[in-house]
Amino acid sequence: MIANTENLRILSPVNGIVDLTEERSHFQIKQDGAWTTTSPFLRRVSNYETFLEDCKKGALASLDFKDLPLDKYFSSFQKTDSFEIFLAPYSRYNNLPFLSIIAKEMAEALLEFSQMLAEIFPNARIHNFLNTSGLSFTHPDGIPEYFISKHSKKDIKQITSDIESRKLMYLGPETIFHILRMVYYLEPFTRRHLYVCLVDRKGRIDTESRYFFLNNGQSLDFIIQNFDKRYKVASFESMYESVSPHDIHSLGNFNIYQHNILVLYERLPVIRNAFPCIDCFECNTYCPTDASPYSVIKGNADDFIKSRCIECGICTLHCPSGIDIRTKIVGAKLA
Known part of the structure; x- marks a missing residue:
């Protein structure tokens, strides 16, 4: 089941009824079946054209840069261009262990992908940090401009300019995870991990790792069933962003292009009543x-x-x- 939007193709992973949400921002799917990952590894010989077609067929999007389809991203780099490719170890907030997931489930596919990139872009210089030991994540290591600046010793302004002018390609582990699933397992971008974080009344964060691998458009009603007794307020924003709170009963449907974290609060976070700056620096x-x-x-x-x-x-x-x-x-x- 396929629906076209202006920039992205939205795929339904199962048979079901598809319609637009009230705000017409994304599709919601009322499912009547289930979808599980059972596909075997498929060794493939890909070139520039077939890889772009895989990105398009799989409705793949960059999960490092907002609202950017991967076929458009990769096609903005020409085969003969000289540029740098950064394969980064961290997602933006690094809530989930994507490197561990890839290493455990798709190590062979990752090796094939690294070789394919080198063949598709023979003049590109690849910086592969996926197997680098000794790295320790601290926010904002998962933000592309910062990560590249930190490890290339270049100014943020220059890095931003190089990203925009396509002198730099950046692929984080979550984006790579879904590329591997499509290219080597023929599984399109119809599912995404949702990390769930719990915050108690005193603002303390439960550090237990909770995440779900959900279908696009899937109802989030199961959150109510599992967490409603204590947690009444929810937000799709991280701790580093301005919170737009929702009643836990009004979460709606999962949108894989917008959601990857869900913070549940026992009560609405206290509104920050700002005091005058005390010049603490x-x-x-x-x-x-x-x-x-x-x-x-x-x-x-x-x-x-x-x-x-x-x-x-x-x-x-x-x-x-x-x-x-x-x-x-x-x-x-x-x-």
Whole structure:
């Protein structure tokens, strides 16, 4: 079952009834069957054209850059171009162990994929961090611009420009996971992992790993059945983003192009009543790119280095005055 949108092809993994949600933002699927992964590894000889066709048929999207179909992403790099490819070990918030999943379930496919990239783009320089030992994740290592800057020793501004001009290709582990599933197991992008994080009344996070491999458009009613007794409020945003809370009974359907984390709260997070800045400089101290978020708070926009800012949210998280610095930064960038 296939439905076309302007930028992406949405595939239904099972037989069922498909219709648009009320806001017409995505399709919801009322399923009448089940879909399980049973496909064997299929060794394939792919070239540039067949690989792009696989990306298109599988409705693959970059899970590192928002709203970017993979066939369009890869086709923006020409076969004879000289550029750099970064195979990164972390997803944006690194909630799930994708490297472990790949190593356990698809090690042979990963090796084939690495070789295929080298053959498709013979002039590209590949930086493979997937098997690099000694790396330890700390936020924002999973943000493409930051990861590349950190390991190439180049300025964030230059990295951003190189990504936009297609001098750099970035593939995180979740994106690679779904590429392998399509190319070597012929399983299109119809399922995605949803990480569920629990936060109690005092704001303490339950560190137990909970994640579900769900079909696109699948109802999230099972969340209500499993967590409703204690957890009443939900958000699809991470701890580093501004929370848009939902009643747990109004979660709707799973959208694989938008959702990958679900935070459940025992109660609605306390609204941050901002106090005046106390000039503690914590925001600048913890800023991983030295963009000077303090300047935004003080109204010194000229001193804020917006080209370095990756909107990671760390400044907001550490502000003792409760100032939503991240939101102010977004506004300053638009000004």
